[in-house]
Amino acid sequence: MRAPPIASAPVTSAALFLLGDSHGRILAQVAAERGQPLAGGFIASGRQLNAADFYAAGDGDVRFHDPKIEATYRGVLATTEARRLSEIALPVLCLFGMNLHYLTRREVWGDFSLSPHAPGRFLSTATVRATLRAQMAGALAFHRHLASLGLTVISALPPRRFAPPPTETCPEVFLAFEDLAREEIAATGTQVIDHRSWSLDPDGRLRPEFAAPDDAVHGSPAFAGRLLDDLFAAARAT
């Protein structure tokens, strides 16, 4: 999917500042097309934003250890009038940690069962939650850092889509992680938007119109549009 251009001049009328993983690309693109006041943009792929210590905190800001991500972040920050994160005067939409299709990949979870009623090597809820916390450790720390800066932070569940091989999502684990990840991120002080009431069909599958047609894990422009409505409503309510 093509990345939307990052604004070179500050978006002074913005209502929301995006720190996005790959799910943020379509949000930024649709917001730009609809003229919605979204500053910020894509920072890096989700798997780069989960590992512990992917950034350093200090001076009311963050510094990403990967030079490319750091440069991207500085460019994104330049879409506002802020010189550092703590100066962001907007609610922050942070999607770090929400790359559930990757966290629930078969390579990690394929040997296990999360249901006590299913055959296989059962993992207790405590083990699953502890593993999820480890997988998301960096992202959770980042969310806590945003809260410590006094920022209002919003996030959103990803669309319910499962990656094909070689990453190959375990659907059972993905479904469990929707709730666990929402709880873990909410525990950092971030408000998590749960779109499942409108994005799923009665069988619990993502409605076809909300799936990006050209890849297996991201949402469509229609999905992004509905989600942006929810996100801006949440931002206005803060």
Next chain:
Amino acid sequence: MNPYEALPGEAFWRTAVTSRAPLEIGPLWQPKWPIGPETRIAAFGSCFARHFGRVLRARGFSFVDAEPAPTPLPEAERRRLGYDLFSARTGNIYTPRQLLQWLRWASGAAPVPDTFWSRDGRTHDPFRPGIEPDGFASRAEAEASRRTALASLAQALGETDLFVFTLGLNEAWRDKASGLEYPVAPGVCADAFDPARHAFHEHTLGDVLADVSAALDLLAHIRPGVKVLLTVAPGPLIATASGRHVLVATGGCKAILRAAAGEMARRPDCDYFPSFELITSPPFRAMFFAPNLRDVSAFGVEVVMNTFFGALGSAAAAPQAPAAPGPADPECDEAAVEQFAPAP
């Protein structure tokens, strides 16, 4: 001429012990059979047994881990949740009777009990009370987890060439109706002690011999040709319910376990490794114990494991500086009893 004249120096205390520096005493063990990096080794038992798995892996030996954790789970969480400690997630197995129970359940020789404990809305497995410190979210989870542990134990037994078991206690608590034995008294981790349902049992030497013998026979049936290496946990009892002073009860307990291990080691399929002597004997002056004189320090564990691998011909690692363990080993189920000690 008398029988002692031809004996080597190691047969005499003065030449083998008194005249040597503590860390130069030995060799204390000659393995009965070859043990090498390709030997598949499973370990179960009391707290001391878990050191085998950790060190075996670190030394490139083949440790049977039939119930691994998800790979991203950090080491501290693995240990808190009972992974990586033994070859399956059985938790501590302190007595030969408890070992026999597990082997019978895993092999189908006895029905798996449906007993579970509860506390504060959470479900605990009475046969693995420390495996989920906060309890399971539901009874269905506890049942599924026990099924997984038993399947993993069966898998481990089927893959194992050498079964290491550390004998820990001769004191135990039983369910009166079923006769089943718990590793920790009811009421310590969950449930409540009820004299009508629960009873204290102190295994005699005869009990221990019978149970170890039955366990070894069952192991040989499950896995023909398997070898067994017994050790005795060197740490004293955290508490005794015998009515005797804990120091005296410890002496009695260790004497029974040590005698049983020695007797069993007469079998061709069984050997004894002297970790107990390495930690507790007079020449070592309790130097391998933590300040509470119960827990074995990291230094002591390293010396024991160096002795084990040294006897196998594997290069011994240099002992590390003594660590400073806490007042009780938090991964040991028995440690939960310590909280009930009165103030000194």
